[in-house]
Amino acid sequence: MRKLPVLILAATxxxxxxxxDDGAASIGAxxxxxxxxxxxxxxxxxxxxxxxxxxxxxxxxxxxxDEDITTGVAFPVPGYKxxxxxxxxxxxxxxxxxxTVEGKPVHFEVxxxxxxxxxxxxxxxxxxxxxxxxxxxxxDDSHFARDIRKLSPAQRxxxxxxxxxxxxxxxxxxxxxxxxxxFWSQTFPAHTTLHISHRYSPxxxxxxxxxxxxxxxxxxxSPAERKSKDVDKDSLAEVKSVCPTDQLLNSLDRAxxxxxxxxxxxxxxxxxxxxxxxxKQPISDFSLFVERPVGKDGKYLVSFCxxxxxxxxxPNLFRAAATNLVPEHELRVGFFQVGK
Numbered sequence: 044m045r046k047l048p049v050l051i052l053a054a055t056x057x058x059x060x061x062x063x064d065d066g067a068a069s070i071g072a073x074x075x076x077x078x079x080x081x082x083x084x085x086x087x088x089x090x091x092x093x094x095x096x097x098x099x100x101x102x103x104x105x106x107x108x109d110e111d112i113t114t115g116v117a118f119p120v121p122g123y124k125x126x127x128x129x130x131x132x133x134x135x136x137x138x139x140x141x142x143t144v145e146g147k148p149v150h151f152e153v154x155x156x157x158x159x160x161x162x163x164x165x166x167x168x169x170x171x172x173x174x175x176x177x178x179x180x181x182x183d184d185s186h187f188a189r190d191i192r193k194l195s196p197a198q199r200x201x202x203x204x205x206x207x208x209x210x211x212x213x214x215x216x217x218x219x220x221x222x223x224x225x226f227w228s229q230t231f232p233a234h235t236t237l238h239i240s241h242r243y244s245p246x247x248x249x250x251x252x253x254x255x256x257x258x259x260x261x262x263x264x265s266p267a268e269r270k271s272k273d274v275d276k277d278s279l280a281e282v283k284s285v286c287p288t289d290q291l292l293n294s295l296d297r298a299x300x301x302x303x304x305x306x307x308x309x310x311x312x313x314x315x316x317x318x319x320x321x322x323k324q325p326i327s328d329f330s331l332f333v334e335r336p337v338g339k340d341g342k343y344l345v346s347f348c349x350x351x352x353x354x355x356x357x358p359n360l361f362r363a364a365a366t367n368l369v370p371e372h373e374l375r376v377g378f379f380q381v382g383k
Contacts, residue, residue, distance in 0.1 A: 067129040069248030070121050071373065072137055073315025074100050075241060077322060078115035083108050084231050085323040093312050093376050094334035099242040104322070106231040117226035118142075118151075118241060119318075122158070124220050127183045130246055136176060140225055140243045151227040157219040164207055164219055171198060178217040188215035248313070251306040252278040254299035261289045278309070285311060285377030286348035294344065298381040308380040316370040325367040333376050335359035347376040 074089070088103035106112055123135035133139075142149050157165045157175040165175060172190055173179040179188030191199070191208060192215055202208040209216040231237055255273035258264060260282045268274075287295070299307035319326055336343045337359050347353075349363045356362045 067249055069311050069313040069375070070123070070130070070135065070246035071313025071315050071375075072098070072121060072243065072245070073119075073318035075102075075116055075118050075239065076318050078117050078226065080321070081112065081114045082323050083112055084114075086319060086326045087236060088328040088330075089319065089326050090330045090332070091314065092332040092334065093245075093314060093374075095247050095310055095312060095336050095378055096244060097242055098245050098312065098314065099240065101240045102238070104231060104237045104239060106233055106235055106237070109233055111230055111232050113228060113230040115226060116229045117224045120221075120223040120225070122220045122222050125178045125181060125217055127181065127186070131183065132177050132181065134244070134246045136221070136223055137243045137246075141241060142225070142227070143240045144229070145238050146240075149227060151225045154224050154226060156222040158222055159206060159219050164205070167202075167205065167207065168219065171202065173217075175219070176221050176223060178219075178221075179215060181215065181217070186214035186216070188217065191215040191217070245312045248281070248309075248311045250278060250281065250309060252282060252295075252299065252309050254296050254305050254307065256282055257292050257296040257299060257307060260287065261292045263289055281309060281311065282377075284348075284375055285346045287346040287377070287379075291344060291346055291379075295379055295381060310378040310380070312376050312378075314374045314376075316372065316374045319368075319370050325369045326365075327367060329365045329368040331363045331374070332356075333361040333363075335361070336378060342381050344379045344381055345376070346379065347374065 074091075077084075083106065085105045085107070086102060087105040088101075090101040092099040092101075118140060120137050120140075123132075125132075126135065142151055155165070155176045156163060157168045168175045171194060173188075174190055179190035179192075181188040191202075194202070199208065199212075203210050207218055209218060229237075229239075253273055253275055255268070255271050256275050256279045258268045259271065259274045259279055261268075282292075295307050299305060331349070333345055333347065335345050345361055347363075351363070351365065353361055353363045
């Protein structure tokens with residue numbers, strides 16, 4: 044077991060900093076929220092499982108009142124722009140979101156809005172027969188969008204003037220932001236605990252970290268190590284954001300130093316833990332499980348910030364827990380690859 048320091052992160056859906064030039068920022072999604080305030084329903088239990096291939100959240104919601112309560116529930120997707128060189132649209136939209144209630148799949152609706160700054164351009168995009176959520180069925184290989192490509196020159200010019208589509212004609216780059224949410228109507232029976240689960244594939248952040256950044260991140264780092272010209276500021280910030288111990292950083296420094304290019308590899312998953320605060324507080328029983336990757340990519344070390352003990356409960360499984368939790372900060376889990 045080990046005790047990790049608390050991580051203080053801004054409450055944001057998209058973690059904007061990236062690792063070096065060849066990395067990508069994580070897109071942090073969270074849990075399900077109430078579409079309007081309903082103080083009578085408590086989150087009795089939440090079990091959150093985070094891995095690089097899947098995030099699973101299992102809840103127990105309790106209605107202690109004498110009447111059934113039916114209310115709107117949603118899973119908000121972080122707003123996303125066309126970012127084909129880092130993520131697929133499928134990843135950005137969390138298209139594989141799945142939902143069950145009492146172990147049975149539940150139908151949900153999907154709302155899509157296209158925003159240009161504060162301006163809602165959904166109806167304009169729809170008028171021209173363009174699918175907003177896929178940026179007009181944009182193709183990553185050709186950089187053409189099927190729906191935009193079929194427009195007449197006059198129609199395209201109209202969208203260019205409105206700032207909705209870029210001026211270049213060699214590609215079809217849409218400029219709007221997609222705001223998407225999955226939502227459904229849920230009944231919470233009187234004096235009953237209801238089990239709800241959802242899962243999705245995370246949009247994983249990743250990048251290369253020079254060994255100098257591992258040394259500079261240590262609590263015991265010397266002034267010279269912190270100010271070294273070989274330290275990459277972005278990767279240093281990302282390493283620190285998962286609260287690694289000096290012992291772990293020493294191991295990563297040695298491993299990256301033995302690599303051919305002097306770099307280590309970091310992946311990380313962000314989760315918006317504060318979405319739980321739309322329900323009656325606190326979360327009576329909270330558990331976090333972190334699954335370490337296993338495969339041909341080499342050995343991974345796990346690091347994340349938690350205010351109490353973290354227990355290894357399996358060869359590649361770690362558990363942290365809290366009672367009566369009112370989330371104040373978001374959660375980031377780091378996975379460091381140390382060799383093949």
